[in-house]
Amino acid sequence: MAGDESIFLRAQDRSFLGLTEDEQKEWNGPFYFIQAADPQLGLMKAWRIGDCDSGGDEWAEEVQLTKQAVQAINKLEPKPRFLVLCGDLVHAMPGNSFREDQVKDLKAELRGINPDIPLVFVSGNHDLGNAPTPDTIEQFCRDWGDDYFSFWIGGVLCLVLNSQFFFDSSGCPELATAHDVWLENQLQRAIQTPCQHVLIFQHIPLFLQTPEEEDDYFNLQRGIRERLIQRFKQAGIKAVFSGHYHRNAGGLHDGLDMVVSSAIGCQLGDDTHGVRVVVVTEDGITHRYHSLDQLSKRGMDEDLRKLLA
Template sequence: MAREGAERWLQARDRTLRAFHQDAEQEWKGPFYFIQGADPQFGLMKAYAIGNCSSEGDEWAEELRLTRQAVQAINQLNPKPKFFVLCGDLIHGMPGTQWREAQIRDLKDALKDVDSDIPLVFVSGNHDLGNTPTPETTENYCQHWGDDYFSFWVGGTFFLVLNSQLYFDASESLELKQAQDAWLDKQLALAQEKKCKHAIVFQHIPLFLQEPEEEHDYFNLEASIRHELLEKFCKAGVKAVFSGHYHRNAGGFYKGLDMVVSSAIGCQLGEDTHGLRLVAVTDEKIVHRYYSLDELSNSQEIGKDLKALLKPN
């Protein structure tokens, strides 16, 4: 039975993830995989349907159904994934809006049924913190979902979870951004020092959607910040950055770094289907594929794909 109460949601504390013990997880033990999802965003489908995505979205039955379908599909995977990471915009209601608490409640009600042996990893998005986050909105997020940035080890691979909203607009959170910057520099130095098998970053807003030199807009980071992070990541040996936010699949490469943009569990803004991404971590590389929720329900076919993905190089 899934764990109940705050323990399920507050695994990220003291800038690490309590589900994994660092000393036991720093050594490479062979291929494994995890599940990445993004943007369940309870309430957006109603707002999008009426042509006003900035409205609160006072109905979210369809997002609830899709999230429960995702949970059911994850639970039947064999072997089990190491963890399930949700890359932001957990709900649609911005801080202070009317339906926010009800959306959080219903999302937790759906996620509580994830197999208790599959830890949940939460990444903050702009709707979770506000487009311009403040210390108050950040603290509110942390009370519900755990730290807004942290790191953890799994099977010799070093994972970093970032608060990308601090790179999008930190005008009301300058001290929080400075703290994350200093922490990130130390973590990237640690990745180099420990000679981790791989280093992987999770954040909500993509560094870029298609090309590292593309223009800045709502769905990516501003060019100077983008390139500063790309250079830091590449120097430290980061192999991949996984994000959401775009509600479409996208991505590209920069000096061998794989920028992976996954579409949404919830509302689609393009031609993709509601889905999740399976990510296999092997000795030499990181391979991934996005599956629709309906595809994931075919456990026999997914099992064959997992065998192929996890096959030693």
């Protein structure tokens, strides 16, 4: 574990080493970051054979895709300010016999990322279980760092949430309450503290197309969704970034951009394996999903320079 600590356990005490308000509260001009989701080692074969509950006994495809993503991101110039992985890091649920090896193999690939690019980990339902418990949350924290926290980057406040508390907190009501108290404090902080933008990262989307849509496995229950949207809007949140859907989706609602990014790993629709490039300027947030093949092309470098000019 000692070898992982400097790379994988940087989110501690609800903050992130090197990305604190004291260090990063000032706006220093445009920058970009990479948002990715659902490497989910083990799902691709499991999905093909229709046995998604077993945990996935093979994950060589996802390992190769993660390697490709890491290599492509490392070649980008200028470098992204950080890489955020929005949950479902592996497919095997807590307690599954395949989980430990999936986590080990994902860490081995992510260890190849340029050390100047911070890795930000978001917890997903496969990381914590659909109904998380104190034990499953503790295990995630040991493997990847805190399940929720805030960080600053270039004058932008970022909140990383544990969306499983919104989905089903029956196994850990006290932890869910603590999360909500923390979130309210952070939203009030966003209102009171000068910052250029406020962004949220979570695994499960608020909605896939519109806030009025019906409840679905891939979105949050409507009552919870509506309350969160209201709270986020009051705090001036510009965008919420998520995964979970394994397809690109989302939409703009009254100034709040719900960004749903498809997966590095298994695709459940017509999108390709990829990541999202998010450009942060003084006036707003723009983003575009790129396939891993697109990201690997040298032409991306010039595109980024134009966006950041």
